[in-house]
Amino acid sequence: MKYGTIGTSWITDAMIEGANYAGCMRLGAVYSRDLARAAAFGAKHGCSAVFDDLHAMAGYDGIGAVYIASPNKLHYEHCKLFLEQGKHVLCEKPLVVSPEEERALRHMAEERGLVFLEAMMMMHHPERDAIKKALSGIGTITTARLDFSQLSSKYPQLKAGGMPNIFNTQLGAGALMDMGCYCFYPAVEWLGMPTEVYAHAGHVHTGADGWLSCLLVYDQEIHANITLSKTGQGFAGSEILGDEGSVVIDFVVELRGVWLRRKGGEQERIIRDYTRTELMAAEAQDFCDYIAGEKRGEYRHMQRVAKEVCALNHWVKERAGV
Structure with missing residues (x-):
C-alpha cells in the first residue's frame, strides 16, 4: 500500500524507516508547506510525488493512506480532509485536542469503511x-x-x-x-x-x-x-x-x-x-492488517x-x- 506523509520532522523519518522495515507500506507522496522542502524530503526517501497543496495530495490517486505528523492543533483538520477523500489515516499523538473531534472523526471513518488510528507504538509492542x-x-x-x-x-x-x-x-x-x-x-x-x-x-x-x-x-x-x-x-x-x-x-x-x-x-x-524502528514497523504492520x-x-x-x-x-x- 502506498501512503503519503504530512510533516518532515525526525518522527516522519522514523515512521518511514519503520514502514520500510515492515514491508507493507511504501512512500507514495510527501507534503510540506514549502515545496522545496517537500522535494528534498521526498528525494531523501526516493519519492518524486511532492505537494505544497494539501487538498491536491488528499485527492491524489497514487496513495491509499496518509501518515499525519503536523502540529497538534491541525490534526483534526488534516484527518478530516483525508478521510473525506477516502484515505485511511494514521495520525501522530495526540490524535485530536477534544473528545468531540475524536468522536466526529471516528464516526466519519466508520461510515466510509476507513481505518483511523492514533500512532501509539507501545500499543503495538510485540x-x-x-x-x-x-x-x-x-x-x-x-x-x-x-x-x-x-x-x-x-x-x-x-x-x-x-x-x-x-x-x-x-x-x-x-x-x-x-x-x-x-x-x-x-x-x-x-x-x-x-x-x-x-x-x-x-x-x-x-x-x-x-x-x-x-x-x-x-x-x-x-x-x-x-x-x-x-x-x-x-x-x-x-x-x-x-x-x-x-x-x-x-x-x-x-x-x-x-x-x-x-x-x-x-x-x-x-x-x-525493541528498537524504535522495530516498534514502528509493528505499528505499520498492524495498520496494514486493520486495513x-x-x-x-x-x-x-x-x-x-x-x-x-x-x-x-x-x-x-x-x-x-x-
Whole structure:
C-alpha cells in the first residue's frame, strides 16, 4: 500500500524507516508547506510525488493512506480532509485536542469503511500481552507511578525568551498534549478509566504547561500518579505496585527495561527491548492488517482505548487549567 506523509520532522523519518522495515507500506507522496522542502524530503526517501497543496495530495490517486505528523492543533483538520477523500489515516499523538473531534472523526471513518488510528507504538509492542500477564501476578494493585519527563531540546531557546513550536499554545503544544498520552495509554490499558482526577500544571513564559502532575483514582482504591515534564530529565522510570510484587518500567514510551520484581526480592526480565524502528514497523504492520480487514477485534480495542485516552486527556486538561 502506498501512503503519503504530512510533516518532515525526525518522527516522519522514523515512521518511514519503520514502514520500510515492515514491508507493507511504501512512500507514495510527501507534503510540506514549502515545496522545496517537500522535494528534498521526498528525494531523501526516493519519492518524486511532492505537494505544497494539501487538498491536491488528499485527492491524489497514487496513495491509499496518509501518515499525519503536523502540529497538534491541525490534526483534526488534516484527518478530516483525508478521510473525506477516502484515505485511511494514521495520525501522530495526540490524535485530536477534544473528545468531540475524536468522536466526529471516528464516526466519519466508520461510515466510509476507513481505518483511523492514533500512532501509539507501545500499543503495538510485540510482547505487550506479557506485561498484562505479569500484572496479573503481582497481587492486589494499589498504586501506579507513571512518568515521562524529558528535557526538551528546545528548552535553551525557551529560556532565552523564544517561543519554539513545542511550547506554543497556538499550536496545541505543551507537556500534557505532547506527552500525556504516553502515560494515559498504559493507565487505561492496564487499569481502566478512573472515577476521579486531580491535576495541576506548571507554566512557562509562553503560557504552555511545561510540567504537570495528576492523580487518577479508581473504584478499586487504586491510585495512579502521573508526572510529565518538558523542563527536566527524569531517570526514575515507572512502576505498578501490588502486594505480591511490582512491575518496573525504565522507559514507558517504548516499554523498555520492563522487570517483574517480587516482594521477596526475586526479579525477572519480562520482555526484551525493541528498537524504535522495530516498534514502528509493528505499528505499520498492524495498520496494514486493520486495513486488510484482519484483527478486527484488536482494531476495535485500539479505537476504544484511543477514545478513552482522549476523554481522560480532556479531563486532566480541565482540572489542570491547561
